[in-house]
Amino acid sequence: MKILSDIIYKIKVEKEIGDININISNISFDSRTIVQGDVFIAIKGYDLDGHQYIQSAIHKGAVAIICEEIPTDVVANVTYIQVKNTSYALGIIASNYYNHPSDQITLVGVTGTNGKTTTATLLYNLFQNLGYRCALLSTIENRIADQKLNTRHTTPDPITINQLLSQAVEKKCEYAFMEVSSHGIHQERLAGLNFKVGAFTNISHDHLDYHKTFANYLAAKKKFFDDLPKSAIAISNIDDKNGLVMLQNTEAKKVTYSLKSNSMYKGKIIENRLDGMLLNFNQQEFWTSLAGKFNAYNELLAYSIALELGFESTEVLKALSNLNRVKGRFETYVSNDKKYIIVDYAHTPDALQNILEAINQIRTRNEQLITVFGCGGHRDKEKRPIMGKIATRFSDLSIITSDNPRDEEPEQIIKEIEGGIEPQNTNKYLSITDRKQAIKTAIKISKPKDIILIAGKGHEDYQEVKDERLPFDDMLIAKELLTN
Template sequence: MKSLKDILYGVGLKAVTGTTAKLVNQICFDSRTVSIDDVFVAISGTQSNGHDYIGKAIASGANAIVCEQMPADLINEVTYLEVEDSKKALAIMASNFYENPSKNLKLIGVTGTNGKTTVSTLLYQLFKKAGFKVGLLSTIRIMVDEKEYDTKHTTPDALSINYYLSLMSEEGVEYCFMEASSHGIDQKRTEGLVFAGAIFTNLSHDHLDYHKTFADYRDAKKALFDYLPKTAFALSNMDDKNGLVMLQNTKARKFTYALKSYADYRAQILENQFSGQLLKIDNNELWTKLIGNFNAYNVLAIYATADLLGLDKIETLKLLSELENVSGRFQYYISKNRITAIVDYAHTPDALKNVLETISALRTGNENVITVVGCGGDRDKSKRPVMGHIATSLSNKVIFTSDNPRTEQPGVIISEMEAGVEPQNSAKVLAIENRKQAIKTACQLADAQDIILLAGKGHETYQETNGNRTDFDDFKIIKQALEDLKK
């Protein structure tokens, strides 16, 4: 049990009815999880409004309610706390409830459209190899040093974040690397956290179904830097036109990295091939297994972060050379028929363009590139024709298929992708709604030396249709399909 007064510390209260001198069992924002003596925080969500479930929460035993608007009927035994923003209040309360665990370790946030998972995951791996106890909060997994937990969101809810940070604190974790999505920042899930640093990777077209405008999307990312303390560092990609924007209002120490521009940390690509690439960083050559220009940026961001956190530069370069690629990020397999399959999470126009341009740079010129790609349902529709245009412009053959259609019809999504195909590229296109069949067809179309790109789902091991998730792993499916080929 925790003191309600204590967990409200730092929460701006507009009105209070009832006493705060009481104990609460836990904090809930889902009325279905409420039990005796819990505090229920009513959140105005995109699909439902928690204020509609205050009565249900009280009936389940809640003894305190946090809300943005007081209910018409108040119950004497219940404490009601009116706030300006329930999401912000929840995050601050969550930090207080778990005794502000982010203060006990060095928490580094990674934000941007692409590269968040690679940078945060490889920082986790590098610091583990350097001998530290490390935590990770990412799209793919949550790690409390050696122990792994499942994850469903890029940035977990505020209660989950602080719960895992508290586990890390108990385990003596020194560093935690955390993906900070625009949704998570905008929904105040990172409020109340104390960051030791933040990294900006890049910004391109994504999530405009949620943010509505690119400026809103950019500013959500920027908010992470705006609230950094003076003791933190802010590391930004100077080759991205929004790199300086991220640093405009931050109180943190400012640092930059780039391949093309003047910056505090710079790298040069000396060689690039399927087995990896040779980089020059700080006048030292580094061979890394991570492929492509976009990964050169990721490697440089990791190197800069390690330096800012005090690791020896030469030791960092050595450890970087040992790192393996992240699951579903330019993950490749070469079949016995000498067909190369690449699985990548590229689900934005910029990410798809980067991957296809990387493949193009690695080609000898005789191979065909066959791209299998779809777009997620119930997500930003404006990027669909752009994705269709990019795929057909940079590939020899393209199969439009399902990604995670969710509640939309796959055929409708595909037709919206086809709208971006220029007339001269229309002959390259096949449309196969069934993703497994699309993958098999790509394998049948491929000859020796050809390259198949499966874009969009990457590390995901499921396909979501009408609220149901079924097992689906791009890498396993294409590997089996290639092994079954009789060529």
Template sequence: MATKLNDILKQVAVLEVKGQTSITIEGIIFDSRKAAEGMLFVAVKGTQADGHAYIADVVKRGVKAVVCETLPEQLESEVTYIKVADTTEALGRLADAFYEFPSKELKLVGITGTNGKTTTATLLFNAVRSMGYKAGLLSTVANYIEDRVLDATHTTPDAVELNKLLREMVDEGCSYCFMEVSSHAIVQRRIAGLKFAGAVFSNITHDHLDYHKTFDEYIKAKKLFFDDLDASAFALTNTDDRNGKVMVQNTKASVHSYSLKSASDFKCKIIENDFDGMQLKIDGLEVWTRFIGEFNAYNLLAVYSTGILLGFAKEEMLTVLSAMTPVSGRFEYVRSKQKITAIVDYAHTPDALLNVVSTINKIRKPEQKFITVVGAGGNRDKTKRPVMARIAVENSDMVILTSDNPRNERAEDILDDMKAGIPEGSAAKVLVIVDRKEAIKTACAISRANDIILVAGKGHETYQEINGVKHHFDDKEVLREVFESI
């Protein structure tokens, strides 16, 4: 693709221009390592580096246009410099314009919240496709353009990649796109300029305080997504979450609500819940689903409600829900010949872990022993580590603390943080096994017929990140191997 610089500059508030804006741009970059002739470089102030420090370098490598907040002291005569107040905001709007506003050509729905984003977005993607429509998905697990899978490196891609993917979706005939919208992406303005048909709020609990510093800042980050919606969009919020109404206080979008326990536009009640599935009553009609647990009832209700707001019929949505299967790594089963049930779940926050262990305890029989294998990620919010350990110990018969993705931390240090959360008098029911594979094998070895094992934290992931290197590791794969050998 190529376009005139002055055409895309119409989308941003330009403070000052040095040079010609009639030049042709063949791409937009914010990573100086991708510098090449024909590129527009946007100097973004990131968490690790400031793009302004690399302006001279990209110019030497052939870049002929630069967007920045502060003009360099030395200006090159053949280079165009554009000064703006916020390069992060400008990057999103310029990328949107460069790819010819793809979000305006399909129905884009964003899902935000601490838990449930992946499940809700993926089920919506599957739902519309099952009804014969072409769709795209942008999620933590993977990005999809119909059946084509593209690896996901972030929950929400950067602004340039995001608009590029949306343009590919439009070009391939997609009518819908469902995307997870992370708090990082909202604050970093990766979604600036996008036109959303709707936004969904699932819940907000303790997470990402390594980035946002305070819970209040985390709430404000999520709320900004709804503040930016226009009047043509819908805002769907979970009123059972105490911050559900806060999210939509200032939005211009039409507000709708869903809940299991409070007054709302869309209601759901759990009629029956066991390890085979749930019988739900949604908007007065009963439907059997293959999903388990109250947290999944919320996810399914969010999917149903979004479908109705997008114009699908009530009966059509309920039929689709009844045929759906769980998302990879979200309360997934692996069963042994001895009838040991292992559940693999992505739960990596205190609230998500509590949801899963509570669900298991509501369903299991008194004679079924319940073992939880859990760790915590490195280079992330440390305050949740002891909380997760406490939740696991208080709600399980046995707990094995192990490594998750230690990243650039020592796994032993992370486990020491977790051990601080073990309630007094409960040490006898806790094992600490650093090696995750050994931890899973031990859980299987001490289990008997009909017992239940929860392996939490990594879910769909097929790697373990240690010292910055990703090694192949799949919880489900390990469980199957162990079960086949016993």
């Protein structure tokens, strides 16, 4: 049982009606979950306004309401707390309610368009291998020590974040590694969290369905670093043209890494193969099973963070060399007849070009590169023709298919992708709406030593069609088709 006055500590209250020294049982921003004794926080969301559900929450037993606008029909024996921004207040409330777990653990946040999942997962595995209990909050999964939990959002809501961090503290985890999305930053889901490290991978065209302009998207990423305290460390990739922008206004310690520029942590690719790379970080060489230049950046970032947190270079590189690839991130499989399957989450123009360039740098050119890809429904439409242009430019053959069409017509999405294909490449693609059939076709027309890239869904084991999530795992389906 908590006291209301304790969970609103450090919130700037604009107006208060009722008793704040009452016992409360739980906190929620979803009126459907409210039971007797709870606090309801009314959030003005992207689609819904929680203020419309205040009376419903009270009817279900809410004893306190946190809101931006106090209703005209105030109910007796219910406490109302008015604040300027309930989304921001929710983060502070959640942190207070769970006894400030981010103060009791070394919290590392990784943001950027591409590489967040891989880097956060690498860090989790790296620190586990170094002998520390860790937590992971990522797109693929949440982990507390060795316990795996399912996830549906890159950056969860503040209550879930603090709940997970609280569990991590209870299980004596010393580090937590968290993906930080632009949506999460913009929606104040990070309020109340104490980050020890904030890291930037890169930024490119994505999520403009939500942010509307690239400037807004960039500003959301930058806000994460602007909000870091002086006690934190801000680490940025300065090979990205906006890498230094992230560090402009932060009060945190500024740290840089790169493969091409002069930086504090400098990396170099010595050898690049489908089965891994020989890398040099700060004048020390090591082998990694990860492949592709983008993964060199991810590993260099993980290395930089580890050294900034006090670890010794040699032990970090030794641990990095023992790490396996992240599921759905340049995940490879070689069939009995020597066909190479690569499954990757690349779902943005930049990510797709990066992985295709990585494959082209490694391959011998005596084999065919076939790319199977699509674009998700009800997501940034501007990237569709760009991805069509990139896929057909950097592949010998592209098969355009469905990704997660949701409630858009997949044929229309495919048509928009086709709109970006350059005239000289119109004979280098097929369109097959059914994703399984598209993968089957790629396998059927491929020859031994050919490379088949299946891009866009990566780790996902489902396909979103209309209002359903249907079982669909690119790698499992490819293996099944190859076996049959």
